Amino acid sequence: MTPAPIVALSDVTKSFGPVEVLHGVNLALHAGSVHALIGENGAGKSTTMKILAGYQPPTKGEVQLEGKPVQFASLQDGEAAGIVMIHQEFNLAEQLTVEQNIFLGRELKRGLLLDKAQMRSRCMAYLARVACDVAPDTLVSDLSNSEKQMVEIAKALSRDARVLIMDEPTAVLTNRETEVLFKQVEALRAAGTAILFTSHKLDEVAEISDRVTIMRDGDVVHSGPTAEMDEDAMATAMVGRDVSDLYPQKPGVAADAPVVLEVKDLNVPGFAQSVSFTLRKGEILGIGGLIGSGRTEVMEGLAGLRPATASRITLFDDVVQFKRPADAQRAGLCYLTEDRKLRGLLLERGMRDNLTLANLHKFGGFLIDRNAEETALTSAIAEFDIRAGSRDVRVGNMSGGNQQKLLLAKVMLSEPRVLIVDEPTRGIDIGTKQQIYAFLHKLAGAGHSIIVITSEMPELIGLADRVMVMRLGEVSGTLAPDETNEAAIVRLSMGLPAEQAPQMA
Template identity: 50%
Template sequence: MSLSVSFDAIEKQFGPVRVLHGVSFDLAPGRIYGLLGENGAGKSTLMKILAGYERATAGTLSVGGAPVAFDSSRDAEAAGIVLIHQELNLADHLSIVQNMFLGHEKRRGFLLDEPAMREAARVRLNDVGLHKNPDTKVRDLIVAEKQLVEIAKAMLREARLLIMDEPTATLTPAETQRLFALMARLKEDGVTIVYISHKLDEVERVTDEIIVMRDGRFVTRAPTAEVTRHQMANLMVGREVSDMFPAKPPLAADAPVALKVDGVAVPGWARNVSFAVRAGEVFGFAGLVGAGRTELFEGLIGVRARTAGSIALDGRTVNPRNPRDAMKRGLTYLSEDRKGRGLHVDMALKDNLTLMTLERYAHPFLDSGAEREALRQAVSDFGIRTGNLASRARMLSGGNQQKLALAKFLHPDPRVIVLDEPTRGVDVGAKRDIYFLIHRLAAEGRAVIVISSELIELIGLCHRVAVMRAGELVATLGIEQLTEERLIAHATGTH
């Protein structure tokens, strides 16, 4: 059975803050819709209402021609509506199969039918291209594999309307291709798909129609084939978007080396890695998921064991025991997992911002006024959009959470800053803000390292890009060599 959906004057308030303003549009069965908008536009909130995670403050939601008001996501799933979250919604201590069937266990009499669940999980994992034992603990998976588990879990529910919120943010090109093929099969079966993504090339490729929201309001809709990517970006931000990447700041020939890594090994992930980054340089790291980029830098800051090699900051050999020790020596690392390792989402904005530098605000008692002033300055400097400075981090949109995380990890005033997937799940306007911020940091004389799966991002931002493959640094390309073809060739070993 196919599902039609109608939003009629939907409004949503969180306390005094209104995030949806009379949103109205329809979704027809068996089509793929690209839902576009900046972070904070209201896309995710609207989809959470559709999927039963939130209740509308006013307005009518109709499914299959009948008004509904879901009390929970389980009610929405019973109606055939499933949301794949942008932020992973898995229990790390459980296995893959336990996560996939959590709350929907198969039974044989009074007992769980574990063989049937394991076989069903294996089939769905194979559909999304994740060839892992279903009994593997989720905590042992990398972020991209967790994302595939989320997609496979949604497939188990046999959804008639599937909402995908940034599903390819951590996937390799091959995994993305497999997902697109799966979406095409679902569409043929009459499934409606709402595809939320800031990757406009993907929206252009896989959707039938785009729907644009801005500032909590419906803006427009149009057949995808009739709208260019540039027009999509302009509709999202409400103005002309040009010059996504700032001019690369010139790098002085005599710029001192800020970070030198020599022969570093991180067991199971990286071996004999050497590179140097100069002050004022934006240095990129490319590679396929699983190449060892993230794990290498976790080894450099003491999160993982490092068994060989040396690290020097401004010419002085250091051996960070943990991230705080690395920070005190002038090296900070912002994880790709902003909710798991970047922010404490249930804490207030100011508490997140100052957590790494509390000693600045204790005299000896904590100076909350100084913390609030630091937050006001960060909101201004980083363009963080929030209706209430006293709110918790979880109330921010994804892009604004990322800006807060950047402000937090720059608050200690590091000499070297490592940004792992800094624009994952971030809209086109916020991306541009972050790109200009990165170059501002470099112009201030800092060394900035950017780990990214988006090759255009690395080419547009970086002076040089190192490529890792299977735990080894296989090439370092200068500005004149930076092309997608070369980066892909080195990352895949086909150069």
């Protein structure tokens, strides 16, 4: 007889105003089991998780705790019942230390005073469990995104959860950090914790989960043992169409295509030195390398987002050196940031404001032509397939995939001829990935030149015409189309030759 789940949803419906976003969802989490919840952005996963954790009440249906109906009035009620959620968007106080964040609201005391020694000792132990090598007194604002994610995980582990809900926990983690996290998941499963795991990386779902529930448009379309589905079947169930051909066929770049961008000895103080490369018309150049290799900083320096110097930069036959992003934009080069939430979009504003902000001069400047803005938004929604319940929705309430498509629409409103996209599909479902890949190839086919920075190995191989690999702030090597493969990229990332010399017999 199967034991009762620790927590479950029974025929849960959720509405925001007149819009129903969940339609009779059933989900059960059992002790000692990892249950994956997957679906496209906007499928209803985040709402489902928030109802389980007590962040939101269901409109209809029940939340059941050990088989009995329960009502969580707040996330504190959920945590009191042993349900802890690790958020995709960091739920950390940036101006507090790591230690203060881990114990915020649960400070340890000795009498009337804080027991700082005990909190410091426990904080170091929690960080050690996730192999996070940061000092407890480090300000969260000084951490990298991957370090912040590991602090979030350490914070959750400190709560001794009976149920752990993990919302895209590996989206910003390196492979090594992901391995550490999965070891913790295995230990928690063995200890009897019920785990709900969401990820757009279907290989991770196949590796770590016992059961999988797939959602589409607010409905559960499949639920069963993970071993019964391969990754292709999961992807097809998520999007309702075949996504086996994820990457469009590469058109290739003509050998005599003109060089539109030539960079010689670009230096970004503290991050990169002597970086040189070329980019041809209609080419997609992939930039690979480990996190911290200087990939992002080099392109930010090129686009005027951080101080940089170079022996020579030529863009469309003009010698340039951009001090501000606006200068690069006017010259036809635009950069799409990897951090759409903090640096790309204004989450408290609507789609129209976000779309046109960087190009207000096109809409009247001092007196804004709202009708022209609305027309531009209508075109962007259609061209980029941006899906939202209302044109007036606050951007922070949109799914990650639709936020990314809005950000891409915003950048394309500047009409760039050279487009730099940094981690274009981070935290994006496979269906939206397919759409973005198709759009980038369409741009390249129309003569635009594109630089794609990505940590996703299949993305580098599937998208790029050439791949430039960086290591420790320098170019480790550049791979031609017939040289590009996973082994060569990994070897260059490690500072080894792309091709391993044959061993002597």
